[in-house]
Amino acid sequence: MTQKLKAVSFGEILYDIFPNSEKIGGAPLNVASRLSANGIDTTMISSVGQDEKGKNLLEYLKSRKINHSLVAETPDFPTGVVNVELDKNGSASYTIEYPVAWDKIDISENMIEKVNSSDAFIFGSLVCRDQKSRETLNELLQYAKFSVFDINLRPPHYKKEVLEDLILKADFIKFNDDELYEIAAMFDSPFHSLEQNLSYMAKITNAKTICVTKGSHGAVLFTEGKLYYNSGYKIKVADTVGAGDSFLGSLISKLLQKEAPQKALNYACAIGALVASQEGANPKFSAEEIENFMFPDRV
Numbered sequence: 439m440t441q442k443l444k445a446v447s448f449g450e451i452l453y454d455i456f457p458n459s460e461k462i463g464g465a466p467l468n469v470a471s472r473l474s475a476n477g478i479d480t481t482m483i484s485s486v487g488q489d490e491k492g493k494n495l496l497e498y499l500k501s502r503k504i505n506h507s508l509v510a511e512t513p514d515f516p517t518g519v520v521n522v523e524l525d526k527n528g529s530a531s532y533t534i535e536y537p538v539a540w541d542k543i544d545i546s547e548n549m550i551e552k553v554n555s556s557d558a559f560i561f562g563s564l565v566c567r568d569q570k571s572r573e574t575l576n577e578l579l580q581y582a583k584f585s586v587f588d589i590n591l592r593p594p595h596y597k598k599e600v601l602e603d604l605i606l607k608a609d610f611i612k613f614n615d616d617e618l619y620e621i622a623a624m625f626d627s628p629f630h631s632l633e634q635n636l637s638y639m640a641k642i643t644n645a646k647t648i649c650v651t652k653g654s655h656g657a658v659l660f661t662e663g664k665l666y667y668n669s670g671y672k673i674k675v676a677d678t679v680g681a682g683d684s685f686l687g688s689l690i691s692k693l694l695q696k697e698a699p700q701k702a703l704n705y706a707c708a709i710g711a712l713v714a715s716q717e718g719a720n721p722k723f724s725a726e727e728i729e730n731f732m733f734p735d736r737v
Contacts, residue, residue, distance in 0.1 A: 443694050444556040445473050448483045448575060449565035450540040451495050451509070452518030454679060454719065461679075461718040462498050464518065464540070465562050465590050468680040468719045471502050472687025472709065473560075475722070478694065481505040481552055483578075485539040491517035492539070502720075508549055515539040528675040528714070532592055534564070541568035545577050554581040557694055560686075562588040563604065567595040579607050586610040587645075588686055589617050598624050610647045611639070612686050618650050636660055649689060649703075651682050651710070659689075659703045666700045671711035671731070680719025685710030708732045 449466035467482065474480040482504050486492030488511050495517060499506040518538035523531050543565070553559050559582035566572040579585055587608035589601070601621060605611060613621065615632060622635040625642055629635050632650060640648055640660055647661040656670035688709040692702035708731055712723055729736070 442477075442479045443558075444479045444481070445470075445558040445560060445690070445694070446481045446483060446553050446556045447473070448543075448559065448561040448578065449571075450518055450562075451482065451484045451486065451499075452520055452538070452540065453491050453495075454520050454522045456522050456524070456677075459717075461720075462495060463520070463680060463719040465564065465588060465680075465683045466560060467495075467499075468683030469560050469588065469687040469690075470499075470504050471720045472684045473691055474503050476688060476691035476695075478558075478691050479505075481508060481556070483508045483543065483549055483552075485510040485512055485515075485543050487511070487515055487517040487539045488513045489517055491519070508546070508552060510539075510544065512539050512542060515542055522679060524677055528677045530677060530679050534592060534595060536595075537568060540565065541571055543571040543574045545574045549574075549578060550581055553578045554583075556583070558582075558584045558586055558690055560586040560588060560690065561604075562590045563596050563601060564590050564592055566600050566604065572600065582609075584609050586612070586686075586690055588612050588683070589614075589621065591617050591620065605639075605643050605645075608643065608645050610649075610690070611643065611645045612649045612651070612682075612689075614651045614653070614682060632658065633665065636665075647693075649686075651685060653678075654711075654714075656707050657685070657703060657710075659699055661693075661699050664699070666703050668703050668707040671708055673711045673715040675714050676717045678714050681710045681714040683719065684713040704732065 447466040447470035450464040451467040452464040454463040521533040656668040659666040689706035
């Protein structure tokens with residue numbers, strides 16, 4: 439029997455507060471949910487407050503079969519919340535409370551052991567806004583076999599020098615198209631097209647794989663020296679919250695499972711589109727629903 443693939447997701451777990459509802463979220467948690475749904479043995483490293491929302495988040499992780507033994511409960515800071523505003527197209531803007539529990543993630547030997555024994559370590563840029571969690575992340579990165587940097591630029595919660603440092607430590611980088619242009623410019627790119635900037639970032643970083651999402655227009659994947667494209671799936675957008683995270687969790691799952699890059703990209707784009715067609719970051723889908731969405735001619 440082959441050993442189950444393992445992943446660790448590090449960073450913010452929180453509540454997204456919408457105008458009419460509250461939903462569980464946070465990019466690393468959303469990625470972890472999709473990794474677990476795709477059969478990867480997934481552990482979350484984070485921190486919550488000793489409050490009702492914190493309790494609910496731990497219950498949620500349990501319900502999604504995500505190991506939460508490395509999610510600390512702190513009496514000193516509340517569980518994270520983000521106020522989400524949606525425009526008429528369902529695109530989100532965020533107000534992120536600070537400081538909260540996930541800003542203060544303390545390192546432990548158990549975390550080091552877990553990262554050291556996992557096949558992938560996923561982290562984002564938002565968790566680095568506070569020195570405490572940033573120091574913990576930098577320590578854990580030394581033990582990662584395959585580090586996945588999910589860039590989530592949320593002004594004003596990032597600094598150029600921190601982004602540059604993390605990008606050079608990543609084996610896999612995921613941008614959206616706006617983030618690619620912004621960060622390529624930070625690295626003095628002279629280029630204008632998406633492909634040129636992607637190629638430029640591949641040359642100046644240590645990343646073997648780079649992925650750029652393009653919203654409703656799909657994504658581009660650069661891996662093993664080749665470019666792969668998916669032009670997207672047409673859906674009616676409910677909200678875009680978590681769509682990119684589910685895309686990434688699905689893509690990493692399939693690549694870890696040695697799926698061919700084009701098939702992995704197609705699957706990830708389909709999941710991202712399905713998530714955007716529903717409210718909230720983590721709707722569940724059956725294998726049949728995904729298959730029917732990707733291949734309606736087979737129905």
